Amino acid sequence: MIQRRHLHSGVLFYPRGGSAQVIRYLLPRLAQTRWIPRHFAGSLGQAGSTSHARTFYEGIDVVGVDYNAAVQSTETGNDPIAAPTPMHPSYEDRIGAPDRIFAAVSPSLYAGLEARWQASFAAGGMGKAGTVHLHHLTPLQAAARAVAPRSRMVTTLHGTELKMLVGMKERVRISRRLGVPMAQLARDLRDFRPLEAQVARLYPRYRSLSEDEQKTVLSTRWSHWEHSEFWIEELHRYHSASDTIVTISDHDTKVAAEVFGESTREPVQIPNAVDVDHFRPAAPDTSRKLELLNTWLVDDAQGWKPGGAPGSIRYTQADVQRLVGPDGRLRPILMFVGRFLEFKNVPTLIRAFADASRGREQRPALLVWGGYPGEWENEHPYDVAVECEITEDVYFVGWRGHQDLPDGLAVADIMVAPSTEEPFGLVYLEAMATKTPVIATRTGGPRRFVVDGGENSNGWFAEPGNVPDLVDTIIRSLSHQGDIRRRAENGYRLVHEHYTWDRIAAQYDSVLGD
Missing domain, CATH: 3.40.50.2000 (Glycogen Phosphorylase B;)
Incomplete structure (x- = not known):
């Protein structure tokens, strides 16, 4: 016993x-x-x-x-x-x-x-x-x-703790190169995104920093990083305690x-x-897909604008009907899943999607599934969609329970998440378990299980942060239905062989x- x-x-x-x-x-x-x-x-x-x-x-x-x-x-x-x-x-x-x-x-x-x-x-x-x-x-x-x-x-x-620790150490290193304590940077640069001329005038060593370091100085809310040195020591202590x-x-x-x-x-x-009992293949017909989309976008709208509550982005049945092509079938649907964090690169995705859609006989649509209410880093994806004049083809589903996600993935043709240095990327495997192939970048955790090329290919890689390459990858992924199906089968098999709970x-x- x-x-x-x-x-x-x-x-x-x-x-x-x-x-x-x-x-x-x-x-x-x-x-x-x-x-x-x-x-x-x-x-x-x-x-x-x-x-x-x-x-x-x-x-x-x-x-x-x-x-x-x-x-x-x-x-x-x-x-x-x-x-x-x-x-x-x-x-x-x-x-x-x-x-x-x-x-x-x-x-x-x-x-x-x-x-x-x-x-x-x-x-x-x-x-x-x-x-x-x-x-x-x-x-x-x-x-x-x-x-x-x-x-x-x-x-x-x-x-995520490793990403923050890397960011803290980078900023401490910059403060030492500038010869300025973190507390003074927090006092001097209270305004988010200060003018470069102001920073160069304050700190004579600024011009000796690398281009990336200068960008970090200008894009950091230094009052939020003031206690980095303390927390670096603490995270090391927690690591040693384990x-x-x-x-x-x-x-x-x-x-x-x-x-x-x-x-x-x-x-x-x-x-x-992956919970393969929950995330499993489904083949809803067009009628069922439209029913689900109407639920998420019209009846129970959860998308949100910057500063707005869930439901501040709403759609009508006519908006959903735009997803139906002239042949009566749904247009190709790409789907992003995740939070609106900087490394998720959702603004990059929307700009690439806008470029990939132009001039196509049948424009794809993009479902943005996620974004925890009220939380985002840097640009809000809705603002980017407005800037790109692509709001009629980008649909903000909002934050929904994990219970709904398999249905969402079943509606999509391809799940696309061009994160940079994703720590693991569980949602890519969840997509594969539903036979939805994925687009990722050749960085971070997805490099371990996404295969782009050869008989075991189960998705596509785009270069991180590269809009033109992501455009090409989106176009390439949508060009051959047979290839989508083959990669979907390979992804499903990989999950069941290696990634079950x-x-x-x-x-x-x-x-x-x-």
């Missing part, structure tokens, strides 16, 4: 990103083996909302840390990270978000954040757990070590070695996986039980 063991899992953030999906799929499968899991997670909204921890992680023993009061405090001008239950910080520097980037959080505010999670861990019985599994590098490592100093701690890096580090891709393994230094503790690499959960079981 297998001896059951307690496993305490934890994530700082409320459910909204890819790591939450990993946890939601992984823990029930571990519970079917030797583990008795309890999960500690941030929570936002009320029961029934997908950002509410117990709703999202239904069927899992969950201890939620409620961020509602912290977010509501912003309405009266208070700092949500100074609240009694502090709002978690973010790995991204997003405009107008209550969860500002870690590098904007002072050491004095950090203490309250760690103390609150120590209390939750202690109340939830973490001190009695033999194994702790934390997701991301956050103050949870320090809190868990304080509560359960003898527990074995495994940390899975999901890539007995085992798990990375999710070759790309992240390499980046982790670069930012933390070569270590005798080689990370264990375990990829993410049963296979990946077995790898985690081995690592957690060491």
